[in-house]
Amino acid sequence: MKIPPFKEINSPNKNGYWINPKTKEAYGGQYISPLLIPNLQKVEKCFKKALKDKKFMKGLEEKLLTFIGVNTPILRSKELEEIAGGQKKVGKIYLKRTDLHHDSSHKPVNSFSSCYMAKHIFKAKKIICETGASMHSRSVAAACAMLKMDCEVHIGAVDAEKVSLNKDISELYGAKIVVVHESTKSLLPAMASALRSWQSNPDAMYVVGSVAGPSPYPRMVRTWASVIGRIAKQQFKQITGKVPSTLFCVCGGGSNLMSMAYPLLKDKTEIFAVESAGEGIPTGRHGATILGGSQMGILLGFKSKVVMKSAQIAESLTEASGLDFAAVGPEVAYLHDIGRIKFRSTTDMAAKKTFLMCCEKLGIVPAIEACYVINAALKEIKKRKNPKENHLIHLCGSGESNVARMIKFKRENE
Amino acid sequence: MNKNFQEMFAKAKQEKKGSLIGFATGMDPNYKTSKKILIEMAKHCGAIEVGLPFNTSTSDSATIMDANMRAIKAGANTEKIFKLIKEVKSEIKNNVPFLIMTYMNPVYVYSIKKFAKKCKTSNVDGVIIVDSNNNSPEDKELSKELKKINVAYVKLVAPTNDEAFIKETLKKCSSWIYIVSYAGLTGSKQVNVENVKKISKLIRKNSKIPIGVGFGIRTKSDVSKVIKIADAAIVGSGIVDIVGKNSKNHNLTKKISSYLKNLKKGLNK
Secondary structure (H helix, E strand, O other), X not given: OOOOXXXXXXXXXXXXXXXXXXXXXXXXOOOOOHHHHHHHHHHHHHHHHHHHOHHHHHHHHHHXXXXXXXXXXXXXXXXXXXXXXXXXXXXXXXXXXXXXXXXXXXOHHHHHHHHHHHHHHHOOOEEEEEEOOOHHHHHHHHHHHHHOOEEEEEEEXXXXXXXXXXXXXXHHOOOXXXXXXXXXXXXXXXXXXXXXXXXXXXXXXXXXXXXXXXOOHHHHHHHHHOHHHHHHHHHHHHHHOOOOOEEEEEOOOOHHHHHHHHHHOOOOOEEEEEEEEEOOHHHOOOOOOOOOOOXXXXXXXXXXXXXXXXXXXXXXXXXXXXXXXXEOOHHHHHHHHOOOEEEEEEEHHHHHHHHHHHHHHHOOOEOHHHHHHHHHHHHHHHHHOOOOOEEXXXXXXXXXXXXXXXXXXXXXXX | OXXXXXXXXXXXXXXXXXXXXXXXXXXXXOHHHHHHHHHXXXXXXXXXXXXXXXXOOOOOOHHHHHXXXXXXXXXXXXXXXXXXHHHXXXXXXXXXXXXXXXXXXXXXXXXXXXXXXXXXXXXXXXXEEOOOOOOOHHHHHHHHHXXXXXXXXXXXXXXXXXXXXXXHHHHHOOOXXXXXXOOOOOOOOOOOHHHHXXXXXXXXXXXXXXXXXXXXXXXHHHHHHHHOOOOEEEEOHHXXXXXXXXXXXXXXXXXXXXXXXXXXXXXXX
């Protein structure tokens, strides 16, 4: 198998901004201590060099196919079609199963590619990363083990407890775990902590897990991650003869959304991003950025849509550690604002019920993050009532690390 | 150059001394105590940086992060920090210049134009934005607005920066330039004199702007080492540490006072 080659579309400008042609609003950029500017310049130079380096790209492709197993299937789910009202009413529903990757989520594609670049082009000996659901840290730690690099993981104290399985696997792979007790004790302070650590270790390379952070990270992460969408687009055409009518992905910072959506941006596919409504958006206790009252703000090195409270970054609260982020990546905010991506949301309770439904009716244990999107997709598909449509849902991770909390939920609700 | 900074550097030069610049997080641990701290600091420091707290700061050590969180808990916001500085400046009996040190988000959210205007009406003499990049539209706007009203825009340069970056920074920097002495967080290591020498040389090659050095300056001996090379020594974590450990202690201002008095002994050129 050959991975379809990367074609750059929707490029940011030389300073790392996406500019809305109507409002002239700029998304992205590089807001960081001058200490890190040379490092960011080096990352950008290495990234550009990597894309042009045929030997590097060939080596990376081989590892993505043989170590990550990036050629995961797209499988039709007649069960979900039945739940939505039947194929004759709503069309066909397909699942892109990136939960079947090595390390069980969509994350390893970007993580491995970034680490591979760090090793062979940046020449770093150490990787620093942040993590929420620990899917990113787990895959970075695996890459570091394989590539013989040191790995330092920053994780919020709340997440360290919630997703201890993935955290422990990261540790088994040899990562040094730094537990962050600041602020919300979740993904956002973990990213701030990782950025701070990089300032003390400028020889290391920082590997971001989302399409966020200072330029060039949003562009670099979506480029590496888009391998998933390039393969999916090809697979979908082979199965149905065309691109999907709709694409549904969950959205925290936006890496899993961009991994699938990027290669379809110029196609007719309607793209839906699903955020966590937590306990309900009106309660203020949620993880929704676009639908949760965000405004333009600057955090963690980039400018984008951010949920704030009096100029301070607001707490995001959701069951899903991977969605616990009070902002979206700059390209995601841009694509929303120009009307290319539509947003929907699902509450924690609905996602948890969907988790149990997936276990009981599909025989799949999905990551809790994926349950937000399955729930919202079913609602949207039902509403569309178009039997001619082919829908694609990104099942972006496996739910082993959610099992302890979900079995408790099941027993409490029986 | 902002008049109050001009006077500060001129006076120090006349006395053959360096200047001491103190940093404290505004409203840490609360408005009232912070006001007392700043008034006390104005008796000993050549200039004062007041931190406008941001809860997602990316360059601060745990000491300053904790101070940020204490201040936010006490209700700190941009409006109140301006009010605090205005009140302190009206009560002190000298022209000690005050700067606001913060991240771009609070300024951007407040509106850059409004922020600059408020600096003028609150008698703020300068602004330092830790995460402001020379290429960002916000940096361009802020630098332009501050220039109009003669409020200093003090920019940071670090040991990892090359001459091209320093030259670019100097174009926007006014009144003085801030050298970050090492690769790391505020107050997490000891001042790196070799780095300071190296960057000072690059600055001096391109400009006569006064140089302040921060990060890792805690003792009289640190101040003394820095003042041999630069015009001002900046002390932050040392002061914030005293505030953090003595926030309910009646002797808090006395402790800060004696700490600063001792540091001042290192100011002789």
